[in-house]
Structure formats: C-alpha cells, structure tokens
Amino acid sequence: MPDPTSVDLIVSGGSIITMDAARRIIRDGALAITGDRIVAVGKRADVQRSHRAARTLDASRSVIVPGFVNSHIHFYHHMHRGMAPDTFDGNQWSNFVHARVAPVLTVEDEIWAAYLVLIELMKSGSTTYLAAGSYNPGPVLEAIPRVGLRGFESRRTFDHVHLGHTSLAESTETCVRENALVMEKYAGGFANNLVRPCVNIVGLGRVSDALIVKSKELADKYGAILNMHQCAFPEEVESIRQRTGRTPIKQLEHLGALGPNVVLVHMLHVTDEEIEILARTRTQVVHNPGTALKIVYGLSKGGKFPEMLKAGVNVALGTDAGDCANFMDMVRAMYLAALLFKDIRFDPGVMGAETALEMATINGAKALGMADEIGSLEPGKKADVVLFDADTPEWQPLYCEPYNLVYSASGGSVDTVIVDGKIVMEHREVKTIDEREVIARIRELSRGVEARSGVKPPTRWPIS
Numbered sequence: 308m309p310d311p312t313s314v315d316l317i318v319s320g321g322s323i324i325t326m327d328a329a330r331r332i333i334r335d336g337a338l339a340i341t342g343d344r345i346v347a348v349g350k351r352a353d354v355q356r357s358h359r360a361a362r363t364l365d366a367s368r369s370v371i372v373p374g375f376v377n378s379h380i381h382f383y384h385h386m387h388r389g390m391a392p393d394t395f396d397g398n399q400w401s402n403f404v405h406a407r408v409a410p411v412l413t414v415e416d417e418i419w420a421a422y423l424v425l426i427e428l429m430k431s432g433s434t435t436y437l438a439a440g441s442y443n444p445g446p447v448l449e450a451i452p453r454v455g456l457r458g459f460e461s462r463r464t465f466d467h468v469h470l471g472h473t474s475l476a477e478s479t480e481t482c483v484r485e486n487a488l489v490m491e492k493y494a495g496g497f498a499n500n501l502v503r504p505c506v507n508i509v510g511l512g513r514v515s516d517a518l519i520v521k522s523k524e525l526a527d528k529y530g531a532i533l534n535m536h537q538c539a540f541p542e543e544v545e546s547i548r549q550r551t552g553r554t555p556i557k558q559l560e561h562l563g564a565l566g567p568n569v570v571l572v573h574m575l576h577v578t579d580e581e582i583e584i585l586a587r588t589r590t591q592v593v594h595n596p597g598t599a600l601k602i603v604y605g606l607s608k609g610g611k612f613p614e615m616l617k618a619g620v621n622v623a624l625g626t627d628a629g630d631c632a633n634f635m636d637m638v639r640a641m642y643l644a645a646l647l648f649k650d651i652r653f654d655p656g657v658m659g660a661e662t663a664l665e666m667a668t669i670n671g672a673k674a675l676g677m678a679d680e681i682g683s684l685e686p687g688k689k690a691d692v693v694l695f696d697a698d699t700p701e702w703q704p705l706y707c708e709p710y711n712l713v714y715s716a717s718g719g720s721v722d723t724v725i726v727d728g729k730i731v732m733e734h735r736e737v738k739t740i741d742e743r744e745v746i747a748r749i750r751e752l753s754r755g756v757e758a759r760s761g762v763k764p765p766t767r768w769p770i771s
Contacts, residue, residue: 309357315728316340317360318692319351320367322708326668326683330661332708336371340690343499343728348684364730368698369722370708372664373684374434374457374691375637376671378593379572379625381439382447382460385420386412386756387630392765397540397602401511404630406474411759414443416752418450422745424635425454426737431636431718434691434726437534437570437593437625437675439463440507442475444489448504452497455731455739457691459532459675460502462489465509466518469546482508483521490529501727503531510535510572512543516551516562523564532568532675539573540604556581565590570674572625575599576609586619591674594666595625596643597632607651612644613658623674624666636718637667645713660713689727696722 316339323336325348337354339347347354355363387408391400428436434456440463441447448460464482465475477485489504496503506526508514514522514535526533538544538555551558556577559565565588572593577585585592592615599606615622626632626640645663649655672682680689697705701715724732731739764770 311357311359312339312346314339314341314346314358314360315362316725317354317358317363318366318371318694318725319355319363320365321369321371321694321697322705323348323371323684324373324664324708324712325685326373326665327685337366338371338684338692340692340725340728343690345684345686345688345690347686364694364723366694368696369694370697370702370705370712371684372432372693372695372712373668373682374693374724374726375432375667376435376623376675376682377428377433377625377635377637378437378570378623378671378674379439379595379627380424380428380436380635381628382421382424382441383409383412383417384628384630385424386416386753387628388633389630390760390762390765391630393601395602397604398542400602400631407762408756408760409442410474411756412442414446416756417441417443417447419745419748419752421447421451422454422740423749424629425451425456426740426742426745427635429454429456429724429732429737430721430735431638432693432695432721432724433635433637434693434724435671435675435677435681437505437532439534439536439572439628440509444504445492448489448493448497448502452502453740455501455726455729457501457681457689457726458503459505459534461504461507462486463507463509464518465513467513467515469512469543476513479515479518479521482518483525486522487525490525490531494529499727505532505534508533508535510537511539512547512550512555516558519559519564520562523562523566523569526568530568532570533564534570534572536573537571538576541576541609544576554578554581556584560584560588567591568676573599573604574615575604575606577611579611579614582611582615582618582620585615589621592620592622593625593674594622594644595627595632595640596647597634597640598627600643601633602631606647610648610651613648613652616662621670621673622666623671624663638712638716638718641667641713660709663713664709690725691727692725693721694723696720
C-alpha cells in the first residue's frame with residue numbers, strides 16, 4: 308500500500324452534499340484540502356486511509372456543503388436597513404432611500420457596512436458574493452478582502468433620470484471614465500484573486516444606451532462581469548418600451564449587450580420571446596425572492612423563473628440589500644425560491660429543494676464565470692466549504708439532507724466556514740475580523756446616518 312499523501316486539512320465525517328455532476332450525497336464522508344484546493348472527496352475511511360493531514364476537523368455531526376454563492380448583494384444599502392417603510396413599492400422605496408439616505412452616507416459608513424454584510428454572509432454560509440456597486444469603489448475594494456470571503460465589487464453608476472430620483476446620477480462621460488479607471492487600477496484583484504472588480508451599472512431604465520454599450524465593451528476588454536438590475540417592475544419595462552420601441556431584453560440584444568458575462572438581476576417581467584433570447588445568448592439571471600415579495604415587484608404575476616430554467620437559462624440566487632429584502636441568509640432565500648412557485652403555479656412539482664440548492668451553488672458559480680472553480684465539492688476546485696451543525700433540533704430527524712437544509716434549517720446553524728482553504732469561521736467565531744468591533748462601529752455610525760438623513764423609525768407604534 309502506498310504511503311498516505313500529506314495534506315493540510317481533512318474535514319472528516321458527516322454528510323457531504325457534493326453538488327458534483329451526479330449530485331452525490333456522501334454519508335460518513337470526508338474531504339481533503341491542500342492549500343486553496345480540494346484534493347479528495349469520498350467516504351471517510353477511504354480519504355483518511357489515503358491521506359495524512361496536518362489538521363483534521365471532526366465533522367461527524369455536520370452536513371457539509373459547497374459555500375453558497377450569493378449572486379446579488381449591496382454594501383452601502385446596509386446602512387439604510389429598517390429605515391424605509393414596509394408600505395412602499397419598489398419605485399417608492401428606491402426614490403426614498405436614494406434621495407433621503409444614500410446621499411448622506413460617508414466612505415466610513417460604507418466600509419463598515421460592508422464588513423457587517425460580509426460577516427452576515429459568512430455566518431449564514433455564503434462564501435462568494437456579487438456586489439452591485441459602490442459610490443466609493445476604491446476604499447471599499449481595498450477594505451473588503453480583510454474579511455476573507457470571495458467576491459466581486461466595483462463602481463455603481465447611472466446616467467439617465469427615470470421614474471423619480473436624480474440623486475447620484477452622473478453624465479455618461481463621467482460614468483464611462485470612472486468605471487474604466489476602477490477596472491484599470493484593480494484588474495489584478497486582491498488576496499490570491501479572492502476579490503475582483505466587475506462592471507456595475509444600475510439598469511432599471513436608469514442607464515442610457517451609450518452607457519450600456521460602453522460598459523459591455525469595458526467588461527469584455529477585461530474579461531469581467533457586467534452586472535445590472537433589469538425588468539424588476541412593470542413601469543420600468545413599459546418606459547423602456549416607449550423610449551426604444553423594444554422590450555428591455557430585446558433592446559439589450561439589439562445593443563449587443565447580452566452574453567455569458569452579463570448578469571441581469573431581478574428579471575421578473577419578461578416575455579417568452581425574451582426567455583428564448585436569454586437562453587440563446589447564455590445570459591445569466593439572478594432571482595431575489597425576498598426583495599420581490601417585500602417591495603412588491605409582482606413575482607406572482609410576472610415571474611417566469613421555472614420557465615427560464617426549463618428553457619436552459621442559468622438562474623442563480625441572491626438576497627439583495629439589507630434595506631429591501633433585509634436579510635443576507637441564503638437558506639431563507641432558498642426556502643422562498645423552492646416554495647413560492649409551487650403555489651403560484653398551483654403545481655407541487657415546480658422548483659423544489661434540489662433546484663433551489665443548485666441556484667445557490669453551482670448556478671451561482673456559473674453566473675460569476677467560476678463554475679470550474681467553485682459551486683461544488685470536487686477534487687481540483689477551490690476549497691470553499693461550509694459545515695452546518697446538524698446536531699440541533701431544526702436538523703432532526705435527518706432523513707434527507709437537501710430537504711432539511713432548504714425547508715427546516717437556517718443560516719444560524721452554520722458552524723464552520725472555509726474559504727480558499729482557510730478557516731475563516733470556526734464554531735461560529737469569525738477569525739478574520741473582530742465581529743464585536745464591527746457591530747459597535749455600526750451602532751455608532753448609524754446614529755450619524757439617522758441624524759443627517761432626518762429619517763425617523765417607520766413603525767406605526769410609539770417608541771419612548
């Protein structure tokens with residue numbers, strides 16, 4: 308028998324939901340890690356017999372999954388959390404937060420909000436994220452690698468005033484120039500390419516055709532993601548149709564602004580013809596069920612995510628911002644994605660736990676152009692691994708791991724998180740940044756945001 312291969316870490320025992328091509332679930336499994344890569348996945352006895360580890364993590368009471376890919380988040384929005392009334396629809400909400408709160412935020416506000424978002428992501432099982440743009444991209448991009456999660460962020464831009472607020476709008480020339488400067492400066496990424504820039508434009512009818520075309524050219528030049536919101540609410544779709552004579556996706560196709568490196572977020576109001584275009588161009592879509600429900604984007608009337616998946620469109624999953632869906636827990640997002648369309652279509656065979664879990668892992672990896680690197684637990688892939696503590700009431704009895712994860716568990720049962728082969732959280736203790744310091748700074752900074760914005764708590768109940 309050959310000598311065991313030396314590795315840095317073995318995660319030993321428990322059930323592994325691999326998300327590999329066969330979607331294997333390996334009970335009493337183990338995986339071996341060297342550096343930032345997985346080198347073996349299989350039965351515990353086999354992996355431990357053939358490998359010798361510098362350290363072994365006991366995962367015998369765990370369910371082990373690939374780190375979730377949260378394909379849509381915001382950092383600066385997090386300082387608005389709980390400030391907008393829950394009686395607003397999407398357009399009212401956007402006008403309120405962007406006119407009343409966003410303009411008063413400081414660089415410091417956004418950096419510490421980013422730290423808090425990333426801690427919340429980590430503690431609920433997300434290891435990779437796609438952020439939707441910063442008004443302070445340089446300082447934010449330089450700060451966020453500290454937390455140790457994998458992600459994409461860049462500058463947030465729009466140049467067309469549409470359906471309301473003018474706050475933070477810029478000229479087309481400014482948007483193009485500043486986006487190009489960010490890409491040029493940060494193209495090399497940070498921390499073993501853990502954090503990388505992308506190209507972000509707001510979308511939602513708030514960008515000109517010229518900005519869309521230039522942004523796609525910029526993304527293509529750098530081999531980067533072009534990320535934008537699209538087709539979120541009917542008024543947006545109708546305004547684009549009136550302005551261009553085409554529905555939004557047909558207009559993007561006309562502009563040459565679709566393709567595998569384009570990520571379109573929300574996408575609730577599309578036609579069957581547009582679904583065919585998305586599939587043909589291999590354009591990526593991100594579903595954010597929490598936001599669609601809370602600020603009334605019309606999910607039950609317009610959403611066609613089951614049809615998109617059936618047509619071959621890659622649909623990933625996101626939680627969106629802390630002031631619209633208000634949470635970062637991908638387990639909650641999976642629960643909504645798995646169940647909503649069963650009722651909307653009056654068909655229990657639609658979507659389901661396995662589909663939602665695919666959206667949160669391998670589909671997210673595809674959306675970010677990283678399917679060969681993350682999204683499943685396989686030899687050769689990045690060691691982004693999450694251990695759920697299954698020795699808890701919400702996980703028992705445990706007959707079917709995907710069902711318990713999606714329908715019964717919460718992100719609060721995440722015990723340990725590994726990113727790029729490094730343990731960034733163990734037994735719920737964050738190792739990379741002082742969680743208590745971050746919360747203390749957010750408490751302090753939030754008082755300034757409240758004072759500068761003049762926004763009062765929106766509850767109907769008296770606060771004394």
